[in-house]
Each structure stands twice: as structure tokens, then as C-alpha cells.
Amino acid sequence: MRRELPRVDLQLEESFNDAEMSAGVLEGRFDLAVQRLPMRDARLATQVWWREPLTLFLPAGHPLAHPSEPAPLAALGQIPLVIWPREVSPRSYDEIIALCHGAGLVPRISAEGRSVQTLLALVAAKFGAAVLADSHRALRRIGVTPRPLADTSTTLHLVWRADDTNPLVERLRTVLTDARGRV
Structure with a gap:
């Protein structure tokens, strides 16, 4: 991500609470979450990102x-x-x-x-x-x-607000998806 988006200030917040992560996205505290089991809410968009045993x-x-x-x-x-x-x-x-x-x-x-x-x-x-x-x-x-x-197996999802029009969020999702493909 640093190579693809060097001028973007990435701030990571660690949480193991799926409900808290989804709520943080909905409330605008997080632009994007990477989580196993996102909240089911029509206001959230999700994309399967990673599967692991x-x-x-x-x-x-x-x-x-x-x-x-x-x-x-x-x-x-x-x-x-x-x-x-x-x-x-x-x-x-x-x-x-x-x-x-x-x-x-x-x-x-x-x-x-x-x-x-x-x-x-x-x-x-x-x-x-x-x-x-x-x-x-x-x-x-x-x-x-x-x-x-x-x-x-379990699945990690990228999670963002469905109505988010921020082009950086879309670009970050693309960078993360492309990086996953190279692992």
C-alpha cells in the first residue's frame, strides 16, 4: 500500500470485535475494515478478500x-x-x-x-x-x-460504507485485492 499510495496516511486500529468494526465503518470512524464476520447491514458493502483454514x-x-x-x-x-x-x-x-x-x-x-x-x-x-x-x-x-x-475455513472481508464515494477507499480496496493475489 505504501508503494502504491505513498501519500496516503494510513492509520490502523486493531480490534477483534466484529460488531465494533462494522459499527466503526457505519459511523465513519473507519473508512475500511478487514474482518471475518461483518455485520449484516444494507448500509455496508463487503468483498471477500482472503480465505484461510x-x-x-x-x-x-x-x-x-x-x-x-x-x-x-x-x-x-x-x-x-x-x-x-x-x-x-x-x-x-x-x-x-x-x-x-x-x-x-x-x-x-x-x-x-x-x-x-x-x-x-x-x-x-x-x-x-x-x-x-x-x-x-x-x-x-x-x-x-x-x-x-x-x-x-474462515473468510476475511473488506468492509466499507455502501454509499461511500471516496475514491481513495476504492483505490485502497483495489490495492489490497491486487496484493492478495500476489501472496
Whole structure:
């Protein structure tokens, strides 16, 4: 982005709260959001930007942490889960619960956390396992072993106001889309 739009001042704000990100776009606090599960609202425009596998983050030493092949969905019934509170990210919470139900499981939730770092700390403390996007393995949390979750994926979306006519927002979306194609 810096190469393509060198005079644009990019200010990043980190959030793991999908509702907060979508609301920020609607309220004009953010021109563009990159998020997994945007709010469903006709005033928001979305574009699929990136797909990645979901990963089961397990306490190091847990029996499920050792096999090298992807974990089956049935593994979600073999360990309690640490998860986002539903009020923080209803769609993410629902996505994980739906995975469990799709596998015929009733999830056992042992703890909730409001950030990726908190969820991974709870996993390291052996509260249970977390289902997160695979890219979070780059955090390399001590005491946590990531294992791909078979036949699952999640999607990142670019999100902006549907009525936004700012040409820089459109150009930024193009730059981000083109950059994704080169990865």
C-alpha cells in the first residue's frame, strides 16, 4: 500500500470485535475494515478478500496436539473450548457453535476471552482449546500447539460504507485485492 499510495496516511486500529468494526465503518470512524464476520447491514458493502483454514489451538501436551494430520471436527467434543463471548463477536461465536452442531456435538465451553492473546493464554493454562484462524499460529504462544481443523475455513472481508464515494477507499480496496493475489 505504501508503494502504491505513498501519500496516503494510513492509520490502523486493531480490534477483534466484529460488531465494533462494522459499527466503526457505519459511523465513519473507519473508512475500511478487514474482518471475518461483518455485520449484516444494507448500509455496508463487503468483498471477500482472503480465505484461510481454521485451526484448533490446544494445550501443549494434550493427546490431541500430537498427530500431524488435521484434527477431525469430532475433536471439538473431546476437549472443552475457550471462545469469544457472544456479545463481543456474535457471528464468530455462532460460527464455532455451528461447527460443533454440524459435527453432532454439544460444545463444552470452559472459558471466554475478549482477545486472541487472552484465548491463547487460557489454552496455555489448560482451560481448553480455541478455534481460531490459522494465521494466529504466527503468534507462537508458548504452551500452545496449533493443529489444523479438517475441512474448515474462515473468510476475511473488506468492509466499507455502501454509499461511500471516496475514491481513495476504492483505490485502497483495489490495492489490497491486487496484493492478495500476489501472496
